[in-house]
Amino acid sequence: MTSCLEFRSLFHAGTNDPALLEHLRSCDPCLDYAAHLDPDVMFRAIGGENLVPPGGVDAFVDDVMRAVHVRSKEDVVESHHALSWPRRLAVAATIAASVVGGTLVFEHERQPLPAAIQARAIAPRPVVAQVKLTTKPVVETYSSTSATIVEVPSESAGDTTKIVMVIDDKLPADL
Amino acid sequence: MKRVLILLTLCLFATGVAIAEPAGDAKALNVKTFQFKYKDADKAAAIIKQLMSPEGSMSIQPASNSLVVTDRAEKMKAITDALAAFDTAPHPVKLSLRLVGASRSETATKVPAEMRDIGAKLAVLRYNAIDDLGNANVDGHEGQPTTIDLQNGYRVDFKFGEYDPSSDSIKLDDFRLSKVEKDQLVQVYQATLNLKVGQTLIFGATKTHGQRAIFLVFNARR
Numbered sequence: 001m002t003s004c005l006e007f008r009s010l011f012h013a014g015t016n017d018p019a020l021l022e023h024l025r026s027c028d029p030c031l032d033y034a035a036h037l038d039p040d041v042m043f044r045a046i047g048g049e050n051l052v053p054p055g056g057v058d059a060f061v062d063d064v065m066r067a068v069h070v071r072s073k074e075d076v077v078e079s080h081h082a083l084s085w086p087r088r089l090a091v092a093a094t095i096a097a098s099v100v101g102g103t104l105v106f107e108h109e110r111q112p113l114p115a116a117i118q119a120r121a122i123a124p125r126p127v128v129a130q131v132k133l134t135t136k137p138v139v140e141t142y143s144s145t146s147a148t149i150v151e152v153p154s155e156s157a158g159d160t161t162k163i164v165m166v167i168d169d170k171l172p173a174d175l
Numbered sequence: 176m177k178r179v180l181i182l183l184t185l186c187l188f189a190t191g192v193a194i195a196e197p198a199g200d201a202k203a204l205n206v207k208t209f210q211f212k213y214k215d216a217d218k219a220a221a222i223i224k225q226l227m228s229p230e231g232s233m234s235i236q237p238a239s240n241s242l243v244v245t246d247r248a249e250k251m252k253a254i255t256d257a258l259a260a261f262d263t264a265p266h267p268v269k270l271s272l273r274l275v276g277a278s279r280s281e282t283a284t285k286v287p288a289e290m291r292d293i294g295a296k297l298a299v300l301r302y303n304a305i306d307d308l309g310n311a312n313v314d315g316h317e318g319q320p321t322t323i324d325l326q327n328g329y330r331v332d333f334k335f336g337e338y339d340p341s342s343d344s345i346k347l348d349d350f351r352l353s354k355v356e357k358d359q360l361v362q363v364y365q366a367t368l369n370l371k372v373g374q375t376l377i378f379g380a381t382k383t384h385g386q387r388a389i390f391l392v393f394n395a396r397r
Binding site: 140164173 | 296300341342344346374376377381382385387
């Protein structure tokens with residue numbers, strides 16, 4: 001294992017020393033140092049010209065798979081925390097408030113108006129014309145079913161006298 | 176997600192309960208007893224029958240002249256108002272009554288001065304001879320029975336019925352005109368009459384082809 005001091009003393013631009021390149025894979029400060037001296041070292045570190053990456057294929061695959069696994073775990077954790085408890089409560093409270101509010105408004109609309117307002121609304125407007133009275137028969141019942149009851153028509157429209165005549169053969173002879 | 180659904184279900188349940196409660200109150204049946212001071216409970220029952228809901232019921236208590244009504248609250252208000260308007264003190268009534276005998280005569284006869292108006296009306300029916308058989312003025316009120324003895328043995332019996340504001344008329348229930356003959360009271364006729372307030376009613380009775388008729392002239396006032 002190469003230490004950072006050894007790396008910095010041995011590293012030079014264009015180096016392909018596997019031990020140095022292996023150190024770069026695990027040390028970020030030295031990677032910055034190396035990139036400052038030789039920007040191409042990034043490509044060489046993953047084996048730009050050589051198909052076998054530094055540290056071997058297995059180590060590289062392990063690195064990649066670890067990175068993929070960490071990413072997928074992060075996604076799962078993120079998706080689990082997409083809706084936190086306070087947010088859920090806020091949504092539920094909003095829905096509940098909407099439902100209850102809507103219900104109260106609906107009930108309020110259904111409630112009858114206060115008696116005073118209702119009475120004012122229902123109160124009839126002053127009637128200019130007099131209410132027409134109903135008419136009842138003068139003779140509602142009569143003792144003899146065979147009798148004939150005749151109403152004599154009035155002589156004029158303004159006549160306040162009504163004449164009703166009963167013709168009944170069951171009346172006593174001496175009236 | 177499950178928790179949100181549970182919360183929403185609970186909210187809907189609570190809302191349902193809130194809506195259902197007032198409906199239950201409105202449908203609840205109330206029981207009320209009405210005791211009448213002036214009118215009969217059985218007549219009151221006939222009046223409120225049309226105001227009651229299908230769920231409503233009533234029972235008449237003749238001993239206390241009262242009515243026990245069971246119905247929904249909103250119907251009970253209309254029933255209470257109707258019964259309050261119904262159970263009022265009897266209306267006072269004034270009645271003028273005159274009995275007139277009339278016949279068709281070959282020769283013209285003199286009509287008394289106070290009966291000229293009536294004579295003119297009876298002339299339309301070709302009665303030209305009239306005689307006054309008595310008159311009376313009665314101050315009464317609804318439900319009051321009255322008996323009036325007139326001249327020549329005639330008697331009038333009746334009971335003041337109820338005043339009807341819709342037709343502005345007063346009823347004379349069980350109106351009977353009778354005549355004493357050989358110490359016996361013989362009924363001439365019996366009728367139920369409706370007298371319009373302020374109007375003069377000439378009510379006559381005769382036999383077919385009869386030359387004589389008997390007339391009652393009424394005038395009712397309040």
